[in-house]
Amino acid sequence: xxxxxxxxxxxxxxxxxxxxxxxxxxxxxxxxxxxxxxxxxxxxxxxxxxxxxxxxxxxxxxxxxxxxxxxxxxxxxxxxxxxxxxxxxxxxxxxxxxxxxxxxxxxxxxxxxxxxxxxxxxxxxxxxxxxxxxxxxxxxxxxxxxxxxxxxxxxxxxxxxxxxxxxxxxxxxxxxxxxxxxxxxxxxxxxxxxxxxxxxxxxxxxxxxxxxxxxxxxxxxxxxxxxxxxxxxxxxxxxxxxxxxxxxxxxxxxxxxxxxxxxxxxxxxxxxxxxxxxxxxxxxxxxxxxxxxxxxxxxxxxxxxxxxxxxxxxxxxxxxxxxxxxxxxxxxxxxxxxxxxxxxxxxxxxxxxxxxxxxxxxxxxxxxxxxxxxxxxxxxxxxxxxxxxxxxxxxxxxxxxxxxxxxxxxxxxxxxxxxxxxxxxxxxxxxxxxxxxxxxxxxxxxxxxxxxxxxxxxxxxxxxxxxxxxxxxxxxxxxxxxxxxxxxxxxxxxxxxxxxxxxxxxxxxxxxxxxxxxxxxxxxxxxxxxxxxxxxxxxxxxxxxxxxxxxxxxxxxxxxxxxxxxxxxxxxxxxxxxxxxxxxxxxxxxxxxxxxxxxxxxxxxxxxxxxxxxxxxxxxxxxxxxxxxxxxxxxxxxxxxxxxxxxxxxxxxxxxxxxxxxxxxxxxxxxxxxxxxxxxxxxxxxxxxxxxxxxxxxxxxxxxxxxxxxxxxxxxxxxxxxxxxxxxx
Ligand code: GLC
Numbered sequence: 205x206x207x208x209x210x211x212x213x214x215x216x217x218x219x220x221x222x223x224x225x226x227x228x229x230x231x232x233x234x235x236x237x238x239x240x241x242x243x244x245x246x247x248x249x250x251x252x253x254x255x256x257x258x259x260x261x262x263x264x265x266x267x268x269x270x271x272x273x274x275x276x277x278x279x280x281x282x283x284x285x286x287x288x289x290x291x292x293x294x295x296x297x298x299x300x301x302x303x304x305x306x307x308x309x310x311x312x313x314x315x316x317x318x319x320x321x322x323x324x325x326x327x328x329x330x331x332x333x334x335x336x337x338x339x340x341x342x343x344x345x346x347x348x349x350x351x352x353x354x355x356x357x358x359x360x361x362x363x364x365x366x367x368x369x370x371x372x373x374x375x376x377x378x379x380x381x382x383x384x385x386x387x388x389x390x391x392x393x394x395x396x397x398x399x400x401x402x403x404x405x406x407x408x409x410x411x412x413x414x415x416x417x418x419x420x421x422x423x424x425x426x427x428x429x430x431x432x433x434x435x436x437x438x439x440x441x442x443x444x445x446x447x448x449x450x451x452x453x454x455x456x457x458x459x460x461x462x463x464x465x466x467x468x469x470x471x472x473x474x475x476x477x478x479x480x481x482x483x484x485x486x487x488x489x490x491x492x493x494x495x496x497x498x499x500x501x502x503x504x505x506x507x508x509x510x511x512x513x514x515x516x517x518x519x520x521x522x523x524x525x526x527x528x529x530x531x532x533x534x535x536x537x538x539x540x541x542x543x544x545x546x547x548x549x550x551x552x553x554x555x556x557x558x559x560x561x562x563x564x565x566x567x568x569x570x571x572x573x574x575x576x577x578x579x580x581x582x583x584x585x586x587x588x589x590x591x592x593x594x595x596x597x598x599x600x601x602x603x604x605x606x607x608x609x610x611x612x613x614x615x616x617x618x619x620x621x622x623x624x625x626x627x628x629x630x631x632x633x634x635x636x637x638x639x640x641x642x643x644x645x646x647x648x649x650x651x652x653x654x655x656x657x658x659x660x661x662x663x664x665x666x667x668x669x670x671x672x673x674x675x676x677x678x679x680x681x682x683x684x685x686x687x688x689x690x691x692x693x694x695x696x697x698x699x700x701x702x703x704x705x706x707x708x709x710x711x712x713x714x715x716x717x718x719x720x721x722x723x724x725x726x727x728x729x730x731x732x733x734x735x736x737x738x739x740x741x742x743x744x745x746x747x748x749x750x751x752x753x754x755x756x757x758x759x760x761x762x763x764x765x766x767x768x769x770x771x772x773x774x775x776x777x778x779x780x781x782x783x784x785x786x787x788x789x790x791x792x793x794x795x796x797x798x799x800x801x802x803x804x805x806x807x808x809x810x811x812x813x814x815x816x817x818x819x820x821x822x823x824x825x826x827x828x829x830x831x832x833x834x835x836x837x838x839x840x841x842x843x844x845x846x847x848x849x850x851x852x853x854x855x856x857x858x859x860x861x862x863x864x865x866x867x868x869x870x871x872x873x874x875x876x877x878x879x880x881x882x883x884x885x886x887x888x889x890x891x892x893x894x895x896x897x898x899x900x901x902x903x904x905x906x907x908x909x910x911x912x913x914x915x916x917x918x919x920x921x922x923x924x925x926x927x928x929x930x931x932x933x
Contacts, residue, residue: 205540210531213282214524219510221281222527224256227506228289228466228498231263234272253506255279258530259287259498261335264296264609266547269330273543285543287534289387292334293352293606294318296325297556298742299615300565302604302719303338303364305572305738307354307763308812310853310877312367315354318568319371321561324382328555330547332537333385335433337368339420340390343774345767346400348687351604351719351739353395355763356776356809358416359872362423369427378430379538381546388424390435390468392450393417397437400773401688406437411865411900413439416778422459430533431464434496436471443478445471446490456495464529466498467491473502484508489518497526557614562743569740569747571851574760575813576724577734581711583754583815584671586627591665592619593705594675595638595698596717604719604739605684614742618675618715621745625753631669635662635705636697638679655697663704671711673752674702674731680739683719692770693723706730715748721766725806736760754815759851759877761812761920765805772801777809777921778868804922810855810872811920816846816882820854823917823927831932832894832908838927839889840917844880851879852919856890859914864902870916890917897931 205213214222229247233254234240240254249257255276263269269288277283294300300318309315319336326334341358342350354364365388372386393413397404408417425432432455434444444450445467455461472491473484481487488504489512499505512518537545555561575582584590596602598619600612616624619632636658666672676698681687693699706712714731716724719739728734735758740747750756767775786797797803821841830836842852856874860867874890892915897908910931918925 205535207532207535210528210535213531214528217282217527219513219520219523221256222523223506223509224253225258225284225527225530226498226523227253227257228259228261228500229254229257230501231260234260234263234268237271239275247501247503249503249506253503256506258284259289261289261500263288264290264326264329264331266328266330266549266552270544270547277543284531285534285539287332287537287539288330289333289335290326290331291336291606291608292322292326292331292384293336293338294604295322295565295607295741296329296609298325298558298561298565299603299607299610300741301569301572302351302739303354304351304719304763305740306568307360307364308574308760309568309571310360310761310875311571312363314568314571315364316367316371317564319368320374321564323372323384325555325561327382327384327546328548328551330544331384332539332545333387333431334372335387335389336372337365337386337388337424338390339365339388339424340395341417341420342395342764343776344396344400345692345721345764345773346688346690346770347395347397348402348683348689348719349395349685350764351683352606356765357763357778357872358419360763360875361420365420365424366427369424369429373428373430378536385430385533385537386424387431387433387466388421388429389433391421391432391444391455392435393439394435394437402686403436405441406439408439410904414900418454425459425461429463430536431466432461434465434467434471436468436474438478443471443475443480445496446475446480446494448494451495462529464497464533465495467496467500469500470502472496472499472504485512488512492518492522492526497529557742565741566743566747566750569744570750570756570758572738572740572760573747573751573758574736574762575733575758576736576766576807577728577731578813579732581671581713581732582735582752584627584752586753588628588670589668590628590630591633591669591672592622592630592675593633593635593662593665593672594701595634595636596675596677596715597632598634599638601680602717602739602744603680603741605681605687607741610742616743616745618745618748621747621749622752624746625749627753631665633662633665634658635701639695640697659701659704662701663708666705666709669709671713672705672709673713673715674705675715675717676702676727677717678719678722680719690770692720694727699726702727702730713752721764723767723769725768728806754848757815757848757850758812759814759853761810761853762807763809765809766807768801768804768806771798772805775805778871780866781869809921810853811922812853814850814852816844816848816850818852818880818919819843819845820918820925823915823925825915825927825929828928829930829932830892836892836929837889838892838915838917839887840925841885841887842878842880843885844882847882849879849881851877853877854888855918855920855923857916857921857923858892858896859916860897860899860909861912861914863899863909863911867899870914870921872921894931
């Protein structure tokens with residue numbers, strides 16, 4: 205429909221119809237054949253309110269969505285189509301590694317490929333939009349939703365959020381077949397909840413918000429994300445869904461976002477819980493004034509806006525601007541011409557878990573694994589006598605908390621992956637439960653005998669094996685939404701298994717499944733090798749076998765630091781020097797340090813081992829001084845000095861030595877992942893421009909300041925390979 209006709213349509217719509225477009229309800233209100241049920245609902249919608257709701261979340265499947273759409277449009281005075289939205293966070297039916305793992309690939313092209321596969325599968329299943337990418341910066345491993353982010357660094361997150369938007373939406377318009385609209389979330393700052401507790405308040409300085417937390421959203425908006433979702437948290441004590449400055453001045457004004465803003469689930473009504481709205485009427489007014497167009501799953505808008513427009517308390521112009529944005533999105537998706545878009549049962553069936561998507565998932569999983577320690581035990585020789593032990597070895601639920609369309613039967617377990625590969629003598633044992641049985645926290649009751657039997661069986665296998673692979677880690681639902689943890693160690697039963705196995709066999713490889721960085725200090729001390737596999741998804745088992753046996757050389761680099769202990773958290777590489785920096789090895793007392801643990805994490809951002817070795821030469825800068833208009837080229841030579849081919853992630857960090865405000869000790873401003881055969885050498889170069897040096901100065905202007913800079917180029921955020929240059933006036 206031509207855009208000017210949208211304005212005509214808007215003029216023809218009744219106030220009820222318009223407000224209906226601003227409501228999103230869950231698919232649970234529709235039965236399989238698409239008929240509205242008498243709403244057995246906790247929200248208290250009327251039949252009429254649901255009949256007019258403009259979008260549906262969480263319903264999937266060609267048949268059902270076709271039915272819902274058909275019946276819906278029959279009942280619409282203007283036959284306006286629904287938008288179907290859902291959380292396709294890391295894949296739809298083919299499940300990819302969790303986004304935190306995708307961050308470890310440092311491979312935007314691969315991340316885009318995964319998003320495109322997810323778009324094809326979900327579009328064929330009738331979906332029009334996904335609530336992804338989650339572009340929240342995360343630095344606190346206690347928070348369960350770190351699994352949904354691509355990590356602790358703004359630069360990496362920005363590039364991967366952009367890649368996901370382009371993967372979902374393509375570049376030729378939302379109407380294109382196999383494309384879905386992207387919704388970047390959660391705007392803004394949701395990843396920094398106080399004490400790592402989900403939904404808690406966020407206390408960020410304006411400068412930290414702008415320098416660290418906003419850039420990734422900005423990249424996603426710049427890539428054309430069709431929608432933005434508000435976050436549950438307060439920022440400076442103002443909840444995002446009522447934060448006019450954040451949503452209108454910053455998002456729409458500064459970032460130029462002119463698309464649809466949707467609240468997070470019930471976030472508008474939660475303005476009452478936050479204590480900034482007396483009642484739902486005021487909550488509706490505040491959210492509308494802040495520029496929130498769609499109310500997800502409350503009745504604040506549909507029940508409390510009409511009378512306020514009629515009383516003059518709310519301007520109908522605000523309703524019109526919101527509805528026009530919603531109609532425009534439906535139009536950009538081509539829904540007025542084809543309300544079913546790509547919904548096609550045969551296509552849905554053919555694409556789901558197709559071999560091409562499985563191959564991408566397998567490649568991405570292998571690239572997302574991070575080899576944290578290896579005393580030489582890896583890669584495993586195929587003919588070795590192997591014992592594979594642990595609660596995750598045969599566990600099919602190795603996909604993230606948002607993978608609600610995954611099925612265990614379709615997932616390749618670690619055990620299956622190892623068997624698929626075919627290797628010498630392998631035997632398997634569970635060893636222990638994934639976690640203590642509820643109510644058995646103190647180990648009482650008959651389960652103690654059963655637990656001891658499992659342990660002894662595992663120990664006997666370990667005694668006879670050349671090498672042991674221990675499959676340990678979190679339950680998939682111990683990360684994700686509402687899954688914060690104050691203790692980020694593994695369950696006691698798993699630690700007992702580790703100790704008992706390591707007592708009889710020194711050749712132990714620990715494979716860690718998790719949705720967050722865990723406290724793996726003891727595991728790291730006891731095991732000969734440690735491989736972080738996160739929640740690897742559908743092809744996880746095959747990918748683990750690929751890496752364990754050396755068919756794939758691990759190339760993952762940490763997207764989020766593994767803390768030395770939870771007492772350090774939030775811990776991240778981009779810290780500040782402070783007035784009393786604790787320099788490595790100092791014995792000084794009065795410096796910024798702990799008495800009982802080091803300042804640095806156990807494993808830092810950007811770190812990861814390979815089965816080969818790489819030599820990165822000194823940083824060569826084309827000049828030592830640059831003007832603001834210059835582009836300073838820095839380069840290193842990288843050589844594969846080992847015996848097998850592999851990929852290195854060459855990372856470039858910049859440090860502003862002295863500025864009008866304190867600056868992070870370094871910031872990632874470039875990375876390149878390169879593959880080298882043994883003995884192969886290549887020059888890798890980066891261009892430093894004045895834009896890369898900008899930050900919010902003492903006056904909150906986004907500028908670069910002349911002075912001394914350091915450029916670091918290496919294979920982790922702790923590289924000391926540096927060069928110095930000066931930015932002139
Ligand atoms: C949830 C999440 C959000 C998700 C939405 C819809 O509460 O915070 O990320 O997209 O509801 O499921």
